[in-house]
Amino acid sequence: MTDTPSERTEQAEHAGQAEHAEQGAGAVGAPSRRSVLGWGGAGLALGAAAAGGAVAVARSDDDPQPAAAGAGAAVAFHGAHQAGIATPVQDRLHFAAFDVRTDDRAVFVQLLKDWTEAARRLTAGQAVGEGAYGGPVEAPPDDTGEALGLKPSRLTLTIGFGPSLFEKFDLADRRPEALIDLPKFAGDNLDRDRSGGDLCVQACADDPQVAVHAIRNLARIGFGKVVIRWSQLGFGKTSSTTPDAQTPRNLMGFKDGTRNIAGTETDRLKKFVWVGETDTDDDSAWMTGGSYLVARRIRMNIETWDRTSLQEQEDVFGRDKGEGAPVGRAKERDEPFLKAMKPDAHVRLAHPDTNAGATLLRRGYSFTDGTDGLGRLDAGLFFLAYQRDVRKGFVPVQRSLAADSLNEYIQHVGSAVFAIPPGVRDADDWWGRALFSEEA
């Protein structure tokens, strides 16, 4: 067998990632934590070679994918905020909600540490532990191997804690008030098997195999302690968080998320996305620098929509279909004149001006999960929105959308809400440390 040098962490290219890039490059290049993974007999400490910057087994530098250079780079893992929120949206998603199957806090804390170490490696384009073929042959490999030879592909892994987690570990007093249980909204038709979860991990990457590999290996590390409750693949991003990129189209063929918060807009991120010191008290101070995530699986009645006239489609959105310009305007990014739209137009009802300024950072993906039993595509939008306070973000917007004419063509079939802790600061930090450490 051949040892290959570790994939080098490339600097994140976007300005919005500067903070991550700076802190991350050093940590990845010279990890000070040892990789002691918690399953089987295969969890062995990394040797001196790893500590010196060369990892015994990592993805090969040979790249069979025709991806552009930028798409292959690594996004740094360490930072004040978790990556995967303000990070320019990657092309693909694998999102998993987990249920916790242990009530032993020490076991769970060890899992969070193991996951953090794995995430640190995976996002740098390295294999988990000793890799897919570097360990003892009589044990299962530490890494499942299907990402060998693939680039980091801008993989980000973002963890969240669901309301039920706080009950499980007797942390009810540390549950932030902003982490509400979502109310029932008009038109909700939620599938319990696609809703909720004690934990979530959002994996975004430009190569779906890299995102799937990451979730699979985290699930594997968590075997016996956590189990995947539901998961969702997304294949087409539906929002842009880069100000100059063209807004992607959803499966209704419309541009959506034109006025999204860009990852470079520090002021708007601070105002609408990041939990600030003034938002927390002693019990919830661990959330400072974090955010809240609402995930909704929105099924589109594709076949009905496709038989709807262009006029009706444009009225429903309040935009024209080609350019994406608001009603009466010429260009996509022209300021919308809401009163020119029908009262039940989607853009009008979702607009901050209609909702006392409520603004979300959207990071949704299109999905197509084959066909239902009736020959119709099981397709739609997996809506992901980050916000500073769910009560001032998703809740008022979704209440306003009760009157949305779009509701004739969509249905919310899955729902979850998670507290997204702040970023992992350095090689000694781990996901959720401030919440779970006694001394915090």
Added chain:
Amino acid sequence: MTDTPSERTEQAEHAGQAEHAEQGAGAVGAPSRRSVLGWGGAGLALGAAAAGGAVAVARSDDDPQPAAAGAGAAVAFHGAHQAGIATPVQDRLHFAAFDVRTDDRAVFVQLLKDWTEAARRLTAGQAVGEGAYGGPVEAPPDDTGEALGLKPSRLTLTIGFGPSLFEKFDLADRRPEALIDLPKFAGDNLDRDRSGGDLCVQACADDPQVAVHAIRNLARIGFGKVVIRWSQLGFGKTSSTTPDAQTPRNLMGFKDGTRNIAGTETDRLKKFVWVGETDTDDDSAWMTGGSYLVARRIRMNIETWDRTSLQEQEDVFGRDKGEGAPVGRAKERDEPFLKAMKPDAHVRLAHPDTNAGATLLRRGYSFTDGTDGLGRLDAGLFFLAYQRDVRKGFVPVQRSLAADSLNEYIQHVGSAVFAIPPGVRDADDWWGRALFSEEA
């Protein structure tokens, strides 16, 4: 609204596509057929501008995707063989099996013509008909629009005819003998809802949204005449049909398909893939230049595999995991020494030497369709294999694999077989013409 110039068809870059590229470029640039699509009131002929080479509504040239230049190109639609077989494997798949809901042969023939015209446009990076916003506002748009702004992304659309289609249209005498009903194989656990189909369309592209868009629009054109029976998304190619590319890994972390037939190997394609004149009689002469496709949905018991020792994993495949070299050899492409492998090793049992030379052109994709009810990934390999005669290709190989030690970790849960007619020759030709034309 803004009219955008049509996406220009770029020449396919690979030598194996030369035939397609030559014939395709002219036909796409100056279509001689009119777009008369058969649904609603929206089917209008393309105007003079289209005949002159400028299409009124097509995908914009603005490209929000960070894909490499090569990945955005068009693969020509016209040729002696259908594209999507010898074409270098694209990154993503959307495969759909359809059932026919009409017994009116004229209606079905018109659908094949409409589909052909749509496929000609879609593979060139153009919208269907008058596009997503170019038609009358009181009618549904001809195109659903979600691929606006995306490149052709090497989209190929490949049609196939299932055994049941020949019954439906009283064509039993024209059904080729090589299009057998697959026998039951040891270990089969087939789900009827993921098997069979009167028709199939394989959509491959480097952008999944482009592949999904194509299938969706074909399904829409077929509304009331055909219905999707099942469909499958694939996100990671598992075979290479380019001789110099690194072999991709399947979800077991192993390189698979190392000795696949390359699209440039004219002799092996002729010997193992394309139906020749000597293979057909008067009734089946319409298949000359075609091929046969076997599709199998192979679920992997991922969690069991991941708890298996490296030694066992390597014994099962008969390769090492890192390099992919056959047992006792140093490099992936070294000639395997079959007797050095265990008698039940996968590579040994699948090898042509074990099966009287039987050789398949594989074009499979990995899939992950969320989670089953038990927290396990519903993941595996969507196996697609093209061959000149199923009786001399898939059948002997799969019979040999009854003894495969890999069977402990996989299960075949879906199965279908299709006759793949030859390519569409020019702008006047259409999918299945030789089979359905009276004069053929």
